[in-house]
Amino acid sequence: MNKYKKTLLIVTALLVVFAGYTLSKSLFISSKQPPPAPTTVELNEDGAVQRFSKALTFKTVSYQDRQKFDFNEFNRFIAFLRDSYPNVHEKLELEFINDYGLVYKWMGANPNEQPIGFTSHYDVVPVLSGTENEWEYDPFSGSVKNKMIWGRGTLDDKIGVIGILEAAEYLLNEGFAPTRDIYFMFGFDEEIGGELGAQAIAETLKQRGIQFDFILDEGGAIVENMVPGVDQPVGVVGISEKGSATATISIKGSGGHSSQPKNRTNIGRIASAISKLEETQFDGNLRGPGNDLFEFVAPEMNFGMKxxxxxxxxxxxVIEHILLQKPATAALIRTTIAPTIFQAGEQYNALPEEASAIVNLRLMPGDSLADVKKFIVNTINDAEITVTVTGSEASNVSSIDGPQFKSIQQAARNVYNEAIIAPYLMFAGSDAKHYDMISDNTYRFLPIEITSDDLNRMHGTNEHISIKNYLSAIKFYIEIIKETN
Structure with a gap:
């Protein structure tokens, strides 16, 4: 056998081994989904819908200017909760934090077992001025039409508050008694950061030495056509949320008349700095929660994607290159850069003496505020430009291997039997980050089916949810409480 044939045989053998190895990895990748045990919960559907409809009529609106809060509406909402959920208010302890933060404690049989917590918020964002007439039904009407419930808070996040309390009332009526303490913690200012609500609740409980096994907040949801190669809906459970940084990029220097400009003006230099940041970007890296998402959905993909x-x-x-082509998937694997405000100049014929820009960045777990500032300074490479960075780091990454995540998976599968439940990285902020200080694990999952249109309606016009979706959320909360006790 000549040398050429020997080489060909060796190459062929290596290719066969390689193909066999890679194919076997695809064929024997096992599912990470627990088999569903379909829920048998039967609700008083009309009563549940009526109570949710009423809850939406209270204008518990958060404003950046706290002086604008109408706390009469908040008081009315709290009174409504007392009237609507009598067993909860008779059998659970209720504590008020900063008057409007609500902490319910459901005593368990074993005080030595770590408690679990469920948190949501009952404040909502304002209706944008000028859009009132664009709503099909008044945003605070709670209208029930065409099997839909309409109003501000149907998606964000009165559905969480009411869904949890409906679940608790149902279980109490059934004679259910938890084995461990359960806390329901409802904030009233999440939409403006949660400082007096969730943060104050967490700090209060920390002072008492209370440490949770896990806490579940709003966040991911069940989404159709979310992952290429997966036909089933995918329910994504946030195991971490990105940090949020505000970078201010500014320069001061001589202005002058616009008829005699320098080659590099203040506006030009800030514009150049922004251009460099957008052209450079942070590196994409499929790691952490983003990688975990694909670990969980890969076994359910078609063969090619698998x-x-x-x-x-x-x-x-190749995967990273593909993910970086779309904003939604790029955000999953890198710290993002979004210039949002540019400030310079007052008169058309005068060069501004100052120019600045604001850049919002969402930080991947592992990228710190210090890393972000260093990246910006090095990328801009202009000693006369000042860079300041403020904000919050990415939250802790919660476990996907323990019983906590598995219980969430199981409860979701019991209600949404066909859904694939997987961890992911949450891009937006939530109250959950405040609870990192008192919980071993914080998860972010709103147990509803959601579309891209729903995401636009969440803080926008015509926010609504189907009756079926709302009832399924209640069933999930019943299932998760039972799964963890």
Missing amino acids: YVFANKFLFKP
């Missing part, structure tokens, strides 16, 4: 994700050691650069 082959790619089962062999990430080979295809990772």
Whole structure:
């Protein structure tokens, strides 16, 4: 056998081994989904819908200017909760934090077992001035039309508050008694950061030495067509949320008449700095919660996609390149850069003496505020530009291997039998980050099916939810409480 044939045989043998190895990784990748135990919960549907409809009529609106809060509406909402959920208010302890933060404690049989917590918020964002007439039904009417419930808070996040209390009232009526303490913690200023609500609740409980096994807040949801190669809906559970940083990029210098400009003006230099940041960007890296998402959905993919994700050691650069092509998937694997405000100049024929820009960045777990500032300074590379960075770091990353995440998976599968439940990285902020200080794990999941249109309506016009979706959320909260006790 000549040398050429020997080489060909060796190459062929290596290719066969390689193909066999990579194919076997695809064929034998096992599902991470627990088999569903379909829920048997039967609700008083009309009563549940009526109570939710009424809850939406209270204008518990958060404003950046806290002087604008109408606390009469908040008081009316709290009174409504007392009237609507009598067993909850008779059998659970209720404590007020800063008057409007609500902490319900459901005593368990074993005080030595770590408690669990469920948190939501009952404040809502304002209706944008000028859009009132664009709503099909008044945003605070709680209208029930065409199997839909309409109003501000149907998606964000009175549904969480009412869904949890409906679940508790149902279980109390059934004679259910938890084995461990359960806390329901409802903030009233989440939409403006949660400083007096969730943050104050967490700090109060920390002072008492209370440490939770896990806390569940709003966040991810069940989404159709979310992951290429997966036909089933995917329910994403946030195991971490990105940090949020505000970078101010500014320069001061001589102005002058616009008829005699310097080659590099203050506006030009800030514009150049922004251009450099957008052109450079942070590196994309499929790691952490983003990687975990694909670990959980890969076994459910069609064969072609399964082959790619089962062999990430080979295809990772290709996967990252593809993910970086769309904003939604790029945000999953890198710290993002979004210039949002540009300030300079007052008169058309005068060069401004100052120019500045505001850049919002959402930080990946592992990228710190200090890392962000260093990246900006090095990328801009202009010693006369001042860079300041403020904000919050990314939250802790919660476990996906323990019983906490598995219980959430199981409860969701019991209600949404066909859904694939997977961890992911949450891009937006929530109250959950405040609870990192008192919980071993914080998860973010709103148990409803949601579309891209729903996301636009969440803080926008015509926010609404189907009756079926709302009732399914109640069933999930019943299932998760039972799963963890």
